[in-house]
Amino acid sequence: MSLTLLDWRRLVAELYARVRAADDPEEGWRAWGAGRDALFVGHPDSPLDEAGRARGGLPLAPYDPALRFRARLDTDVEPARLQLPTADDGVVAMDRIGRVTLGDLGRLDVWWLGGYGGGVFLPVRDASAGTTTSGGGRYLLDTIKGADLGGDASSLVVDLNFAYHPSCTYDPRWSCPLAQEGNRLDSVVAAGEQLPPGGWY
Template sequence: MRAAKFQTWGNDLNETQQLWEWREKTANLYYEVRSSPDVVAAWGLWCDTRSTLFRDHPQSPIESADRKTFEGPTTFSYDPSFRLTVQLVPVTPERITVATGVDGDLSMHAFSRTTGLEARLGGELTLYWIEGYGGGVFLPFVDATSGTETYGGGRYLIDTIKGADLGVVRSDGALVLDFNFSYFPSCAYSSRYVCPLAPSGNRLKGAVRAGERLAVWKG
């Protein structure tokens, strides 16, 4: 599967329209990922399309002065052992509120917790529902690579409000979590952003060497 070919009209749009376009392209990308029967090819499409967006789109989290030399988010090689099937169990709907800078406070509540990750990754993860109009599923995590090989604040695996949706719970109640698609929040790239980070219960003892990783580039 080749990288998606698209035209970006962002420079001709106002800031809100640019953001709308960025969200549309992200949602379309994840649709292509979910629809593909070839997981590794879908991951390649994900990597290539994100690189293009980060380099060329005006809503990129990369600072403008660095975009021409930015080659794209760096990732570990695809590792099928980090594509894991878990069951979800209900949890007490704990509510969390976090500050997100000029965007105000963000409230979310826990609604499910995984079972099936402990043996492989040394912990389980809680899924959160972001409250407010429409809402959305949010799954951040920190692991043993955080702060050394990956961003210290952790990574996101699912954020449906932003279009990062790898799929829904299967009919048998299972959920496939593919950590090869985990990525840094925007605040990893720029101080212009204040991002919600992984709660203390979403810390894995194991090292998740899959998905986005740290890299040094010359601006």
């Protein structure tokens, strides 16, 4: 680990703070996309290799305001715990803390990632997985890493336009928690980060 990784995490946290502060969600999304492009192309801790950086940024689908939800966290769920082995972080525990309903798209399990302090984790795998998006799914929220769109004591802002790929999508040396059965949607979500033609590797 190095201070460049600290800088990466600080910049990500600042980027999401700007998103939460934006008066217009689409304006926040544009800032998010531009900020991620700058990080992935220019930061020393980018998961992209030189060929990936040369592409000039991350493909994003157009913004769709219908895919933004303020979703109440339904905590009336059976407890569930997952133990996920990773290459660098050992075994990471995930506890299901509830579910959110995203209109007619369906429901997604919300997880609490273990470790110091912990945080909310919300992955999603929709019917685009394996074609225009990663086969393992994408992430919507990962508050340990600063990916937090807001909410209050009983709800979360869940905006599918902010769906992004985990690091293992760009480089096989990374290992990432993938979307479980309760984090899958039957519909194609044509929003958020997309794969470039041929994928990243």
